[in-house]
Amino acid sequence: MQVTPAVQVVPTGPDAGEPPPQSRHIATELPGERSRDLAARRSRAVPAGLLSGADVYVGAASGGIVEDVDGNRFIDFGSGIAVTTVGNAAPRVVARMDAQARSFTHTCFLATPYEGYVAVAEELNALTPGDHEKRTALFNTGSEAVENAIKYARAFTGRSAVVTFDHAFHGRTLMTMTMTAKNRPYKHAFGPFAPEVYRAPMPYPYRWPSGPANAADEALAQLELLIDAQIGADSVACVVLEPIQGEGGFIVPPPGFLTRVRDFCSARGIVFVADEVQTGIGRTGEWFACEHESVVPDMLVTAKGLGGGMPIGAVTGRADIMDAAPPGGIGGTYSGNPVACAAALAVFETIREEGLLGRAREIGDRMLLALGEIASSHDVVGDVRGRGAMIAVELVEPGTATPNPTVTAAVNAYCHRNGLLTLTAGTYGNVLRFLPPLSISDDLLDDGLAVLRSAFATVAP
Template sequence: MTVLDTVAGGPELCQERRLISEIPGPRSRELTARRNAALPAGLTSGASVYAAAAGGGVIVDVDGNSFIDLSSGIAVTTVGNSAPQVVARASAQLTRYTHTCFLATPYEPYIEVAETLNRITPGEHEKRTALFSTGAEALENAVKYARAFTKRPAVVVFDHAFHGRSLLTMTMTAKNQPYKHSFGPFSPEVYRAPMAYPYRWPSGPENCAAEAFSQFTQLIDSQIGADAVACVVVEPIQGEGGFIVPADGFLRSVADFCRDRGIVLVADEVQTGIARTGAWFASEHEGIVPDLITTAKGLAGGMPLAAVTGRAEIMDAAHSGGIGGTYAGNPVACAAALGVFEEIATHNLLDRAQRIGDIMVSELRDIAATTDVIGEIRGRGAMIAVELVTPGSRVPNRDALAAVSRHCLNNGVLTLTAGTFGNVLRFLPPLSISDDLLLDAFGVLRAAFAAL
């Protein structure tokens, strides 16, 4: 009998940090040996431990160690792992049918998810939603919709962006290593503008929004031609780029520019959407109404589901049969998404995300007062990060990041790294985590920085 046979998951899991073996333990090391013999070398994992159960705010590994989860499977289990309504709805759907393909024999859960997304996304205009399986797939289709509607080819993205690993989204992604290196040639007609990154803007954060917007407009008007641009794709908070919150006013200026030039504005809310930032969508914090919004990650509580939601006239522009996929909008994933919506409404998780963010920022400010390696604390709601630098400078400090991450793992806290320069520690706890568990995790983080 193994831990897999004896440990139940879900929110009833004992909510504590508990280490009973070395990290990684013997069972995790055994699985690593099997993995190395069976999986390709390029498929890597951040942690060296293997999950057996998860729920609330913890993940239990195959050796029985209980870790505080500050990653949510990279912002996927936002409502908590195996959340009750997600499990109940998905389980019930499993007993009815697992697949028919919506393109062949449609079903109601798909329509229910679309209706909900049409209602909760920003803007009062008439909307449509199409469902897919991954965030990259949603982004690819958002570009297809924009091109079909505008009859234009070009796509404009930003420095530090991450949009996926498919050919087009890999091209749209800024970071070369590990996402693009050796995988070219890339998709044509993708252009990159500077992101309004206040902490690293050369002339200072006070000039960031205006100067970044000026460079953005020059790129489109002078180098590409606005009449050739189908869409501008932007993350309201850049995820893999390091939780970069654009300088205030920048995205509003971009949105106005796009509207004036007949360019479709696509908000990539794959990581920021579905209650993560304390609002349904991070676009709401910026006061913008995108033409199209892509969602995935937190949409279905761990089941593979993604969506493009947007203006009806844009979404209706694609020809019949031009959009779809065999697994797109799987009925079990749709049922899980309906469970996610119910969990958010029932437990008031928009406010909970803000409360978690307030705790994390407060703890991080206390830690920053004791160390000179934290250059900036940033983010919104339960999506917070710190950028680590060499003391007395803004030089990225990868060594400090590695040491802090290693200390956290060895002491029962799971974290994530990010950033174009590999120096950002990001926190994405499930909204089901308790205050006590969150504070315990940040106690470990405090010790990690003290150990530097």
């Protein structure tokens, strides 16, 4: 019998164990030699379908900088897709995780519970909108949390139908993949899908056919038609809505739309679920994006920024809804892992102690100003939108609203080559989205925006 030697994985940054300097620096060709070696190993070990947005491999990260294994440093405008909101390897997060890991790493809350889980639930019950009695259940991912929110809503209402919206993204499990709107790459070849999931139009102001002024009224009328006439309101367990759509392209619904959907659901006994996986935990300048319109959902789903880099998700909701599931019906072996709970408690502390809600608003103001200047000089920019540190630009064919994914990809690639990590999004693949950590300095933020200006000047003059 042949035994494969164990591979020891050690920190791979040029100065392993030390946080990288908070400055952009390109030291080698991209990708560098060590990243190319890792890519070759990856091709032999990892399925081809697991694509990555960048072709460099991370060696270290801290604050607003990601350093690759070849010593190249990139300004981080992605935060691991809205995860490292308080900064990568944030000191309080690392300290609490270390202390918890030295105590115990796992018992399973369903077998032998622990205080950290309860403390995270208490924090979310207090922070989420509304002064009603609440309960929180913890999970591993945003997808898992959304899926369990559906289970709670069905158990509470005795109904089965779920309504979501065009351009939505809710995850990659069977139920959440069904709820997600975009076919490629999220759904293609993976059907059949879950039954009893229906889709309503999302008021997308930039692309609404009769103009942004009509978007809210007309979308609500179509939602009413769908639920009241086609499904039957007494068959609908819940409506699930992202207060700002994430993967769909950072679509901000018109003012008042969230409130009207909330009221519509209340009048029909339908559970209103706010999916704040990407928008929650301070990203938009409030703890939760629905607070911008004073909307109080029946259930609210969080993940991503909740764990400061650790896998954790949560469903927080009205006590009567959350208590409706039968004993033992909800849970998971790893759900609410103690080290992840410690990280989440450190995230709450960091946001409070460092004033990061205000910082998110400052970042948003600074970015909107700079992106507005870019838009005024480049007619390839069709729209600039977002809230707080969740900002996007939508790129189009000049003089039209036709999506322009080609230039979007070119700008994104230019940024990567020049030390700025950015992300794309949107149903049509034509949106650049920016999610910098709230701990990023003004110097780094401005340097990243300078790279972005140069990208547009080069790629779309």
